[in-house]
Amino acid sequence: MHFKHIKLIAIGLITGFINGLFGSGGGMIIVPALVFLIGIKEHKAHATAISIILPLSIISTFFYLKADIIEFNIAFYVALGGIVGSFIGAKLLNKIPAPLLRKIFGSIIIYTAIRMILK
């Protein structure tokens, strides 16, 4: 076992924990980790992240399912929109320069976070 393997195990642990605790955010941990700690190219890190977070999300979903808090009728309509949207997004990933998009996105979620903290 090399130091790199220990890093990978630690990345997995933290990613899984955040993704289970907040039902999201795994990608926010694992993408920078893969890029800066492991040295994978950014657009490959995004795609690789999905392959790792999928099994983690299935595990976490099972726990939320057992606690009986999933509103399936709401999930259905959100999923419908989400499937269409994700197809568009994945097609755009290799074609659109993301920096501007990230700044806009960052600003919106800072505003949203402050609203959620104050509300």
Next chain:
Amino acid sequence: MKLFIIGLLSGIISGMGIGGGSVLIPSLVLIASLNQHQAQSINLIVFIPISIIALIVHIKEKNIVFKYTKWIVPSGIMGAILGSMIALKIDAYNLKKYFAIFLLFVGIYELIKKR
């Protein structure tokens, strides 16, 4: 329709790998009035079909590096079990606050990040 549009926008964002949950969960809490646990659970369950589709596109475009998966996924699963169990023990109001603090850091990171 409102729920479809919330899903559509989050899907585009997550398909691009920017983090659909940070759009979807606040939208469900602030616009659709779900509690934090419900919003999180919907993000998790909706992510499954969406990410399967995104994964197929990425496999075709050869964007995925599989060789690290076997080292990350097992410890990831342990983390996921721990995180989910803790989330379900925290009350929705406090969980929303913790989530918002995490979201704030994510937003700051996106703004200060180079490139």
